[in-house]
Amino acid sequence: MRQTPASAVLALLVNTSAHAQELQHVLADKADRFPRLNFTSPAPLIFHSTFGLLQQWPNTFFQNGHTIAACTLEKNTNLYHARGDSSFPPSPEWFGLDAEMSYFIAGAMPDSHLLTYRTTKDVKCLYFDGTSASLMDDGSMDAQMLLLHNNSANVPDRPAFGPPPRHDNGGRHFCGHDDRDANCTHWNPLQAEYDRASGLCDFIAEKKLGGPGWGYEGVVRMNAAFELIWCNFSSPSARLVSWLNVSAPLLDGVESDRRPWEAEMLEDGNAEPGPPTAPPRRGAPSGGGGTRWPGRDHPFQAYSVYEWFHAAAKRYGFVGGFPGRGEARISIDSGGLFTFYDPSLEHQASARAQLETELYNLTAAGYWPSPADPIERQSALAHLTRRRRAQRAVNVSAVDGLYMRAEVEDRMRAALGTASDGCSGVDWLLTIQEIVTSYGGDLYDLSNLLSENLSLADGEQLRSRLARSREVVHGRWIPFYEYPQYTDDRLETSFAPSARESQAALERCRTQYQPCDMDELSASEQTTYAAVAEVLGAICGTLLPVLLSIEQLWLANFNNASAPPPEATSPVYKELELTLSNNKRAVEELMAWLGWADQWTACTPGCDLGQVCYIPIWPVMGMGRGRGGPPGKGRGYGYPPRRPGGMNAMHDYLSEPTCVDAEHYPPS
Incomplete structure (x- = not known):
């Protein structure tokens, strides 16, 4: 052209x-x-969205998921759930497909328990592509929220994850994401996640698409690795095979760090946080308000950050000059994909085309007039190549939403084998x-x-x-x-x-x-x-x-x-x-x-043995302190390292990734 x-x-x-x-x-x-x-x-x-399904590398480059698909979790697959107490998991809750993921999230605590389940049969699940388990306001969760709320106008304007909201009601209080409760006394940073999990599982139940032991029983998503929202922990489809107390002796003589979000409040000039005075809301982090989060006194907390990243990268990421195999324990029903690029979503499609015509100086027919200046041309080509990174499903009208919901439901039902149009x-x-x-x-x-x-x-x-x-x-x-x-x-x-x-x-x-x-x-x-x-x-x-x-x-x-x-x-x-x-x-x-x-895009030159190619993957893109690096590198849960440019600087690694090992992670 x-x-x-x-x-x-x-x-x-x-x-x-x-x-x-x-x-x-x-x-x-x-x-x-x-x-x-x-x-x-x-x-x-x-x-390209279809190509990236269940693959970490392309989904991290293009984090805004645009595909919903039925999938199958294979029989005899191990699933891991870590807790900060000895109670039985509520429902819904999460499984990690990698033990390292579960251990980091809730295993490295003073009273840690790791539960291993094993699937007793093939299990149907619903999959959202992109970094759909990334708690960032960057488009990663657009598809989930649209399925739950029918159209863009109905999606609540609230953060996926962040510091607790402030209230001018005579003092600072821990609150959920529902700011309407001015007297709340407990803040759960993952409340929106539990709301999403409950909503997705309720959707499956209400549409009679699954339940304990049959049909769809979970939701597959990805951040650094792939995880599974499991709708009912009493289901016979996953059998408990071990329950271990994996608590490690704490290091004496070290003052424990605050919870990550407490440190953020102090840093932002908020009032001194105190312990919650009311019972945790539904879905509160395991252990409740009396459980101390680990800090420098835990021997494996810092290294577990790297272990999660490394476990994901060596299985799914870019190793040895080639993209990883993807999540092989799950298979996609590729005959029933739903894409938010579907031209039948007329409002979404026209809004995207209009925006991109303006952004990239396209003609009315979508053609790109190449700049005469070679440097300007190369810069424009780079932006065009990565244009999908900025595309979001945020223009789904009420009519589009009805079409989306009906199509997703029909394709899920067809994948169960109960529809004639297979x-x-x-x-x-x-x-x-x-x-x-x-x-x-x-x-x-x-x-x-x-x-x-x-x-x-x-x-x-x-x-x-x-x-x-x-x-x-x-x-x-x-x-x-x-x-x-x-x-x-x-x-x-x-x-x-x-x-x-x-x-x-x-x-x-x-x-x-x-x-x-x-x-x-x-x-x-x-x-x-x-x-x-x-x-x-x-x-x-x-x-x-x-x-x-x-x-x-x-x-x-x-x-x-x-x-x-x-x-x-x-x-x-x-x-x-x-x-x-x-x-x-x-x-x-x-x-x-x-x-x-x-x-x-790859690490050039290639990585040595023992190293993996690094790109920023939420939430391990800037967490913890690499043992060979300076202290204070990470800002806490889910935040990028302190470096000029903040999040934009982290995006530089998408253009020029670097090789890392345990001694140099995260990269400076």
């Missing part, structure tokens, strides 16, 4: 000779062979993951190989670069492209995009994952496949002209191993350089449209 006039771009690269002027028109025509990409289309957004059986997650695996790395390689920064005096360098580019792009066309019969004087015609062989290859590439029987697709699958088809159309439509132009250049000028490369001042050399530039720009714009930033 090219919006800047090709002649203006070419004028920067060639002289004004008569031949160069003629060449400009030829190459401008070739540049226009690339497809024009609509950056307001929901297709790449639906595609899915085709295609594993759409696997399909999309195969596409990303096939093209993600090669697109990155091509964007680097198709460099215009070539030495004008080094023809061998150009030959080598063109050969490597030819190898990479050819590898993607092996299943689709059949070389035509050609002669030297008909190279351009034989390798034109309109040639019979080219069009046949394009069709094979675009339909490489088209189901054999389209009539079997459910409504949800039709939306998913439409996104797959548009994404493949953009990828194949961009890479085909790259393949054909490189083949023309190679066969015309480099296919004789004994012939010298063209002179640096020859018209052929200029054509080579300009063709590579056109191809590079097209590949860069395709990458920005796809938005696979998580696939093109």
Whole structure:
């Protein structure tokens, strides 16, 4: 896709000779062979959101979840619940799928208990993507709140988590998130979380979609790792296999720290907090008001922060130069996905398109006019690639909300096998993951190989670069492209995009994952496949002209191993350089449209053994004190480290992550 006039771009690269002027028109025509990409289309957004389901790395890059899906927790899966007392868990409560997660949240206490359960059968659950267990006001919980409250206008304006509210009623009091109670005497920082958990479990029960021992029994979400809201701890679907007191001897001679939120109150100049004078509200943290939270006197509290992060990163994160496997103990029913990018959510869709048109200076058709300045262009491409990070589901109207609720309920019911309109059986997650695996790395390689920064005096360098580019792009066309019969004087015609062989290859590439029987697709699958088809159309439509132009250049000028490369001042050399530039720009714009930033970001150089690649993941992105770092690094539960720029500075790690181990976590 090219919006800047090709002649203006070419004028920067060639002289004004008569031949160069003629060449400009030829190459401008070739540049226009690339497809024009609509950056307001929901297709790449639906595609990449689906790709990231149950994966930590992409969901941390793009924390605002847009997908709700039915899923299955596998039989014989261990689940962990830690408590700060010896009481039986209330319902609903939380399971961690990693013991390290549960231990950090409630296990490192003076009276700690770790309960291990094991599923006795496959269990249906509801999954929200993104960092949907991140208690931040950044869009992570939009999907949950919309399902509970039907539309954006009904979602209460209150924080997901934070310091206690202030009341001018003669003194400071601990209160829940309901500010209307002016006489409250106990504050539960997780009250909104328990309200959400109860609301989601109530939704399941009210719609007759599940209960103890049947149907949907939990809700899967992610922060640093994956967790499970378990609706009923008396359900026979999860059996208690051990209950251990995991309390560790405290270190003598050290004054215990305050609770994290008490320290925040003092730091903000609030009144000295006192102990709660009333019983905890429903869902109060285990242990009630008399239980002391651990501080420097607990031997494992600081290290347990890293253990949680490390356990999640090595299973789900970016290790050894490749994204982790994702949460393999849970499987998604990909035939019944609901996405907030669904064009049927008309108000949400139009509001997003309008906002992005303004933010990125798009045309009315969604096309992106590339800035002429190279630095400005690269900055704009980076913002376009990560545009999904700022997208929120906050424009769901009442009509949209009714559609959303009905569709989610229908798809949950279909996944139970009680509806007649079942899915085709295609594993759409696997399909999309195969596409990303096939093209993600090669697109990155091509964007680097198709460099215009070539030495004008080094023809061998150009030959080598063109050969490597030819190898990479050819590898993607092996299943689709059949070389035509050609002669030297008909190279351009034989390798034109309109040639019979080219069009046949394009069709094979675009339909490489088209189901054999389209009539079997459910409504949800039709939306998913439409996104797959548009994404493949953009990828194949961009890479085909790259393949054909490189083949023309190679066969015309480099296919004789004994012939010298063209002179640096020859018209052929200029054509080579300009063709590579056109191809590079097209590949860069395709990458920005796809938005696979998580696939093109890694720790460079790679991490050593014993290290993992760090990106900020709530709530372990800035908690605790790395043993090798200075004290006072963390501000407490869920807050970023003290460093210039605050939360925005933490986002820098999304662009340039770093390797960490226990001695250097969190990074300074």
